[in-house]
Amino acid sequence: MDIATLAFSALYQFGDAFAFLVLSACGLAVIFGMMGVINLAHGEFIMCGAYVTAATVHAGLPLPLGILCGTLASAFVGVLVELLVIRHLYDRPLDTIVATWGLSLIATQGTLILVGSTMAGVGTPFGSFQVGAYSYSIYRIVLFVAALAVLAALYALFNWTRFGVLARATIQVPHMAAALGVDTRLIYSLTFACGAGLAGLAGGLYAPTMTLVPTMGATFIMEAFVTVVIGGADVFLGTAPAGGILAIVKSGMTSWQGQLFGQIGLLIAVIIVVRVLPKGISGFVLRERT
Amino acid sequence: MTRSGMRGLRAAALTGTLVFASGAYAAENPIKLGVLEDQSGDFAAATIGKVHAIQLAAEEINKAGGIMGRPLELVTYDTQSDNTRYQEFMRRVLQRDKVDVVFAGFSSASREAYRPIVDQFNGFAFYNNQYEGGVCDGHMVVTGAVPEQQFSTLIPYMMQTYGKKVYTLAADYNFGQISAEWVRKIVKENGGEMAGEEFIPLGVSQFSQSIQNIQKAKPDFVVTLLVGTAQASYYEQAASANVNLPMASSVNVGQGYEHKRFKPPSLKDMYVTTNYIEEIDSPKSKEFYAKFKAKFPNEPYVNQEAENSYLALYLYKQMVERAKSTNRDEIRKVIAMGDVCMDAPEGKVCIDPKSQHMSHTIYLAKVGADHSISFPKVWEDIKPYWLGDAGCDLTKKDPMAQYTPSNPPPKP
Numbered sequence: 001m002d003i004a005t006l007a008f009s010a011l012y013q014f015g016d017a018f019a020f021l022v023l024s025a026c027g028l029a030v031i032f033g034m035m036g037v038i039n040l041a042h043g044e045f046i047m048c049g050a051y052v053t054a055a056t057v058h059a060g061l062p063l064p065l066g067i068l069c070g071t072l073a074s075a076f077v078g079v080l081v082e083l084l085v086i087r088h089l090y091d092r093p094l095d096t097i098v099a100t101w102g103l104s105l106i107a108t109q110g111t112l113i114l115v116g117s118t119m120a121g122v123g124t125p126f127g128s129f130q131v132g133a134y135s136y137s138i139y140r141i142v143l144f145v146a147a148l149a150v151l152a153a154l155y156a157l158f159n160w161t162r163f164g165v166l167a168r169a170t171i172q173v174p175h176m177a178a179a180l181g182v183d184t185r186l187i188y189s190l191t192f193a194c195g196a197g198l199a200g201l202a203g204g205l206y207a208p209t210m211t212l213v214p215t216m217g218a219t220f221i222m223e224a225f226v227t228v229v230i231g232g233a234d235v236f237l238g239t240a241p242a243g244g245i246l247a248i249v250k251s252g253m254t255s256w257q258g259q260l261f262g263q264i265g266l267l268i269a270v271i272i273v274v275r276v277l278p279k280g281i282s283g284f285v286l287r288e289r290t
Numbered sequence: 291m292t293r294s295g296m297r298g299l300r301a302a303a304l305t306g307t308l309v310f311a312s313g314a315y316a317a318e319n320p321i322k323l324g325v326l327e328d329q330s331g332d333f334a335a336a337t338i339g340k341v342h343a344i345q346l347a348a349e350e351i352n353k354a355g356g357i358m359g360r361p362l363e364l365v366t367y368d369t370q371s372d373n374t375r376y377q378e379f380m381r382r383v384l385q386r387d388k389v390d391v392v393f394a395g396f397s398s399a400s401r402e403a404y405r406p407i408v409d410q411f412n413g414f415a416f417y418n419n420q421y422e423g424g425v426c427d428g429h430m431v432v433t434g435a436v437p438e439q440q441f442s443t444l445i446p447y448m449m450q451t452y453g454k455k456v457y458t459l460a461a462d463y464n465f466g467q468i469s470a471e472w473v474r475k476i477v478k479e480n481g482g483e484m485a486g487e488e489f490i491p492l493g494v495s496q497f498s499q500s501i502q503n504i505q506k507a508k509p510d511f512v513v514t515l516l517v518g519t520a521q522a523s524y525y526e527q528a529a530s531a532n533v534n535l536p537m538a539s540s541v542n543v544g545q546g547y548e549h550k551r552f553k554p555p556s557l558k559d560m561y562v563t564t565n566y567i568e569e570i571d572s573p574k575s576k577e578f579y580a581k582f583k584a585k586f587p588n589e590p591y592v593n594q595e596a597e598n599s600y601l602a603l604y605l606y607k608q609m610v611e612r613a614k615s616t617n618r619d620e621i622r623k624v625i626a627m628g629d630v631c632m633d634a635p636e637g638k639v640c641i642d643p644k645s646q647h648m649s650h651t652i653y654l655a656k657v658g659a660d661h662s663i664s665f666p667k668v669w670e671d672i673k674p675y676w677l678g679d680a681g682c683d684l685t686k687k688d689p690m691a692q693y694t695p696s697n698p699p700p701k702p
Contacts, residue, residue: 009502016498109330116590117335118519121526123553128532134505137530140498209526210495211551213519215332219495254499258488260462262499 005132012136013255015144018247022147022239023206024220025227026154027199029239033228034171035191036093037086040100042199042224043217044107049074049200050207050216051115057122057207066122067204074200075193082192087185104217111214119212139209146205147243150198155236157194167191226266230273232280241281245269320363321356321616323348323603324383324392326404331371332493332518336545337396339596340418341366342586344393347603349585357607358614365389371396371518373403380404384411390616391606393418393599397517398465402692405430409690414618416606418598420540420565422468423647426677426699428622428688432647433602433639434595435565437472438676440540443652443669444563445476445513448538453510454482459500459524460515462489468694469515469540475695485509495520497527504533511536514560522548529556536561543567547591549661560657565650566597566636569663578635601634605641608632622646626685637670644683647674 024046031039039045053070057063081103089096126138158164169177170187178184202220210216227246231238249269254262277284325344328337348362356362365387367379376395383389384407392408392415395401401417408415408429416431423436449456456477460466466489474484486507488500501524504512514537516524525548536559542548544564549557568579568591578600582592609630613620624630631640637651654667681699682689693699 013499013502016496020496112330112334116588117338118551118590120550121552123556124526124530126530128530130532134502135532135534137498137527137532139530209523209530211519211522211526213332213335214330215334215519216495218332219493219520251499255503258503259490259494259500263491263494 002132005134008131009134010251010255012140013251014247016140017251017254018243019140019143019147020206021223021227021246021250022151022243023143023202024224025231025239025243026150026235027195027197027202028224028228029231029235030154030195030198031192032225033231033233033235033238034167035188035195036171037090037192038093038097038100039195040097040221041081041104041107042100043219043221044104045074045078045196045199045217046203046206046220047107047111047214047217048077049203050210050212051111051119051203052200053204053207054119054122054212058120063122063125063208067201067207070204070207071197071201074203075197078193078196078199079189081196082189086192087188090188108214108217115214117213121210121212122208124208143205150201151236151240154198158235163187163190223266226270230270230277230280232277232282232284234282234286237285238280238282241285242273245273245281320361321391321610322363322365322387322389323606324379324387324389324394325364325366326369326376326379326383326392326394327366328371328396328400329368332520333371333396335519335547335551335590336593336595339589339591339593340393340396340599342589343582343592343596343600344603346582346585347600350581351603351607357610362603369394369400373397373400376400376404377407380407380413381411384408384413390414391416393602395419396595397463398422398468399463401425402464405690412618414621416602418602419595420544420598422465422472422694423674423676424468424693425691426645426682426684426688426693427690428646428684429618429690430646431602431605431625431641432645432674433598433605434648435540435563435650435652436647436674436676437469437540439565439650439652439672439674440563441469441472441476443667443672444538444540444561444654445473446480447654447667448511448536448561449477449480449482452536454480455485455508455510456482456513457485457504457507457509457511458487458513458515459504460487460489460513461517461521462491463517465517466490466515470513471695473513473515490516490521492518493520495523497524498531500524501528501531501533504528504535509535511538513537514539515541517541519546522546522551525556525560526552529558535559538562540564543655543657543663544594547593549657549663550591552661554661555659557657557661558659562655562657563652564594564655565652566594566634567653567655567663568592569655570636570653570665572635572637574633574637575635597635601632601636601639604632604634605630605639622684642674642678643685644678645674646684647677649673 049070052073053066056069057066170184231242253265369375420434460470543562612624626643628643652669
């Protein structure tokens with residue numbers, strides 16, 4: 001086997017792990033990393049996005065539109081959840097854990113009762129290609145590109161737009177932002193919706209590749225929290241490098257010793273990073289700058 | 291789902307229990323049947339049908355006058371695909387509800403979690419699920435198929451048809467590990483070789499690297515022993531990466547109806563040995579399927595564990611009526627006669643007195659490119675011989691243990 005094939009396969013596996021980590025984490029990076037709401041219902045926002053995507057595709061929409069519907073549906077549910085539950089708990093962060101955990105149980109069990117134990121899949125588009133002895137799925141490359149695009153879009157949103165400036169101001173010093181005439185409640189709502197929508201996007205993008213069941217969110221949540229915890233508070237400076245480091249550890253360990261060691265490696269990497277950099281990677285990067 | 295079924299589920303969600311008691315018999319002393327199955331969580335897709343099958347059989351039996359004139363009462367708990375729930379509820383049904391018999395368990399981890407409790411409180415349990423085999427325990431009756439029924443038929447067929455290099459992809463817990471040991475043993479006995487093995491932790495849903503490991507090993511076919519809905523994502527991902535290898539399994543299609551859930555052709559050339567699936571085209575099978583659909587019109591699939599659960603209740607009825615008692619020792623005397631048999635939807639089945647496991651008709655189901663099912667081969671009356679041959683004889687001695695090919699019963 002030649003070097004180019006090996007290099008491509010390593011790169012593909014890295015990209016695949018990176019996309020999964022980043023896409024599952026970026027919604028949580030906004031809600032937990034930025035806003036500080038420990039959202040245990042993150043997996044259920046992902047499940048919501050996946051279910052709506054699959055339902056709209058079954059109803060005849062093309063997949064990209066379906067994914068858009070899934071994203072918007074999750075964002076809308078996010079607004080509702082923020083208005084009804086989260087809004088009242090911003091100064092009680094520990095209570096949000098209980099509230100969002102309850103929401104996640106309700107969402108999982110409610111979906112089971114209303115929609116049934118499984119939903120038919122939609123099939124992965126685009127087919128496959130061959131490099132050397134291996135064949136690969138094209139859609140996995142699409143996921144990698146989507147992860148990069150989401151990171152770029154988030155960077156642009158929070159750094160270059162008026163909404164981004166207001167959101168960062170509101171989250172850093174809420175009373176000062178309010179004194180300057182910012183409608184902080186609206187900004188909180190929109191930021192939360194943005195995070196929920198990103199979770200829905202992850203669900204929509206992964207819906208074609210996965211089995212659709214009410215508990216599917218659980219398979220994302222460990223990776224999502226791990227990435228956000230070691231990434232720290234900044235979405236772009238935290239999530240992207242955290243996703244990169246964890247993807248190298250995970251794909252390397254998995255190809256060397258199998259899935260179990262991939263997971264063990266992931267958790268050991270997290271323990272080391274949290275021990276060395278308690279404020280996460282972005283905390284480290286930003287402190288170096290100032 | 292029917293409206294009453296919905297209400298039942300809602301009630302179950304609220305209280306965690308489902309108690310079906312028939313008013314007409316309320317004065318009689320009912321026979322209580324504990325039902326511990328996963329109605330939510332990772333395994334629910336495969337196991338809700340088991341609860342429905344038990345409800346169907348109980349309704350039929352009650353309509354026909356119950357067991358020895360006594361009505362059957364179900365005490366149902368949702369075990370939530372969680373081993374500790376099994377332990378909690380097993381204590382509850384045995385100590386508080388004082389049931390006469392328990393039908394319990396999907397995953398082998400959950401069975402091994404509750405089995406010591408059944409032994410401790412001297413209960414009587416049916417495990418109506420295919421599994422990795424080897425449980426030699428007088429407190430248990432197993433109606434599911436075991437490796438000598440599923441693998442010693444499937445693996446030689448696959449090796450003859452496709453070649454002798456085998457790759458196993460199995461769930462990483464007792465079921466997957468012991469089943470993989472069986473595959474290894476049978477492949478070796480038939481002169482083949484293992485191209486590779488990988489064990490996947492439960493709940494893993496991303497398989498890119500595993501797919502590549504398989505392509506690297508270049509096997510002739512892959513044995514997939516993947517369990518739970520998360521791991522079922524493998525088929526879609528393998529198909530989209532164009533792995534294009536035949537697959538063999540003892541758990542897929544027959545339990546999780548993956549051929550209905552995924553878009554064709556992701557399960558193309560999947561071969562499964564199962565003792566029942568709804569596509570089986572025999573009068574008995576059609577009759578059972580029609581009854582099931584009449585009571586549960588929205589049931590997504592009638593799988594092998596639903597049939598196992600259904601027939602188990604009729605077998606229990608027969609044992610109690612012949613023993614004239616619900617006492618386990620009396621019932622085991624009936625089992626020891628070796629003629630507890632019935633005409634089940636799959637065909638004739640009998641309980642083997644040595645192991646208290648069941649003989650089965652084993653159907654080889656092949657999934658086509660359009661996900662239609664064909665049956666290239668049927669093996670009738672395959673006995674669960676391994677435990678008995680290895681030295682487990684429950685009519686003489688009850689070791690209450692699980693054995694494997696590498697850890698057989700001690701020689702006397």
